[in-house]
Amino acid sequence: MKKRSRSSVIVIFIALLFCCSSALEVIAATKMPSFALESVQGGKVVHSSSFKGKVLLLTFFATWCPPCAQEVPVLNRLHEEFAGAGFSVVGLSVDQQGTALVARFVKKKSIKYPVLMAEPATTIDFGGVYGIPVAFLVNKSGNVVKKYTGYVEHTILEKDVKSLLD
Secondary structure (H helix, E strand, O other), rough: OHHHHHHHHHHHHHHHHHHHHHHHHHHHHOOOOEEEEEEOOOOOOEEEHOOOOOOOEEEOOOOOOHHHHHHHHHHHHHHHHHHHEEEEEEEEOOOOOOOOOOOOOOHOOOOOOOOOEOHHHHHOOOOOOOOEEEEEOOOOOOOEEEEEEEOOOOHHHHHHHHHHOO
């Protein structure tokens, strides 16, 4: 009986932990957190306010992540398709080895969209980024409306972006 009781407590604790972390993630990601991050392309600081009124796909990635490298052509295509309609992809690198490494990756992969160096606080502000790639779709009002975990096909992203631009 004692073993069963202990097992029940553990199961309940894990369930509560999962529910609470999910709820916090949704609450934290409702309004896009503001940021001021260093650009890999040019080194200047870019403020989140510079994207006001645009639809954004903010994607957290790392240079050592194969799915992150795999999604670059999809993100380039999406960025180029809708840039004139008030949309931008913004890459947020979680690499800890510095801007030079990320700049080489940007050049090697011919990334066309802005890439910024995310700080540890940035990942926390977005509700916790526990795996990459992870992306957040932000509407024109600055609200996070969707979170994507892992590689996402172009057709899915295109449909979701179009729905926010119409």
